[in-house]
Amino acid sequence: MDQRLFYFFLPLFSLLFLFLLSKFLLQDHKNNKNLPPAPFSFPIIGHLHLIHDPLHRVLQALSLKYGHAFILRLGSCPVLVLSSSSIVEECFTQIDVFEYQPCATIEKHMKHDYTSMITTHYDPYWRKLRHITTIELFSITRLNTYTNVRLDESRSLIKTLLLGILHNNFTRVELRPRLQDMSFSIIMRIVSGKRHFGPEIDELTEALNFRQMITEFAKARHVSYPKEFLPFMQWIDIDGMKKTLLRLKAKNDAFSKDLLDEFRKKDGVSNKKMIDAMLSLQESLPEKYSDQILKGIMLTLLLVGTDNSAATIEWAMSLLLNHPLVLQKAQIEVDKNVGQDHLIQESDLHKLKYLQNIVNETLRLYPPWPLFVPHESSNECTIGGYNIPCGTMLLVNTWAIHRDPKVWDGPTSFRPERFERSVDKGYNYMPFGIGRKQGLGAGLANRVVGMALGSLIQCFDWERVREKLVDLNEAKGLTMIKNEPLEAMCKARECMFKVLSKVLDDS
16 A cells, blocks of 8 residues: 555656655746855755854855855745855945844744744834833943942852852853853843742742753754745744743743743832833833743843853953963953952953953954844845845854955954054944944943953963863854863952952851
8 A cells, every 4th residue: 555655756756856856946037147156955945055153164065166156955945145345335335235134933932923023023113122222221320320230240259150160279160051140130130130040049949940941942942944944844833943932932922921020029120130121111100011022031031141142252262272372461451450359340441452352353253243133125126237136135144254354454363452553343343243233232241241250360360271271162043152262270360359258258
């Protein structure tokens, strides 16, 4: 019976394949009018066979062969890949040419049906979300309101390191979980006023469950998902991703609902917590600020705020361990401008120019998002002298632009000194993106990274675990995370003993 069915369906599938092949070839021939160059592609899947991690490196290699503007066809979706700052500038100065196109499955389930500002299209709804996040979280006034939160969490980071090292001896420490705890606690306290985990937490079970949920969400965001570009494969959940995302979404919904309900029961509103501000907006305009919107905003902030800041600090420390003379120079600057009688404050950061150069150089080499959030052409247009059809997806390879030898001298070298002179950044330097969808949290991220990195440099001496250089390979996924979590040898500085003892006594 099975054999008869096989012989029955074989001609049917063969005819279907030939039909799709002929349609694909005819369409390619019809539309091949001054299009950007493209590698050889297969019927149906297009160039999906070329896609693997790390994607930014794959695209850079292709750009060296096909130019700074080339076309890939991922399934039925044409994708324009740009790796030149001049072409990117040409593209983004054509107002309303490109708008965001969300990922059909992952973003839908993880970001509450496109209710996050990252995933929604540019429209009045997007402008509403931008208003909430800009005014209630990322404005200068709000950033200043949360100064003590960032200071407290930087001290908590120092304390956890002190508790884990041997007195006056170098001790091996793992930095990633401590940095993630600090970044996440900052965002949680800004949003809700609660830390949810850390050395002082009481509700350990709640903390561990919530941390596990965020970790699983982060992993889901890093999964390669080629079937997004093959619609017929979305009918079946072969890898179980949809099931996983629905389970995680249910967990987040339960957590978000509990948090919202908890704040609704409180009397009065605090202007120091973002969730209070959002609930006030909901009370005045319930039809515009649904629980679904608030949940999407909170999840986006927790995921992006935790991942990006922690990853940037980890990259910076890795680079400093590989360049001890740069670390020594940064430590001398901190001692000179901050001193050794108190911990670094945010008000000190503007005096630490070399520290900021280190952060800038880290973001150049390892931008949080090596590829821009995808956009889509809303009209037929001309980019780089090529005709770009309507509906073409746009990918900007920030990582490649930051390492363009035509723009940067010694582009792969870690040289914070390059930022001591005036650098024409513009479209040459875009660690947080550019245009309407650029990261609104850049100001917050710079303060978190500056405070944490400055504190680590001021309070501790650092060495590599082995003489071998720290591995700088990226992990799989669309965000710039180190493949191997950073481990280092850490020792409290003798000149800071008095201050560090007070940190321990105050806890």
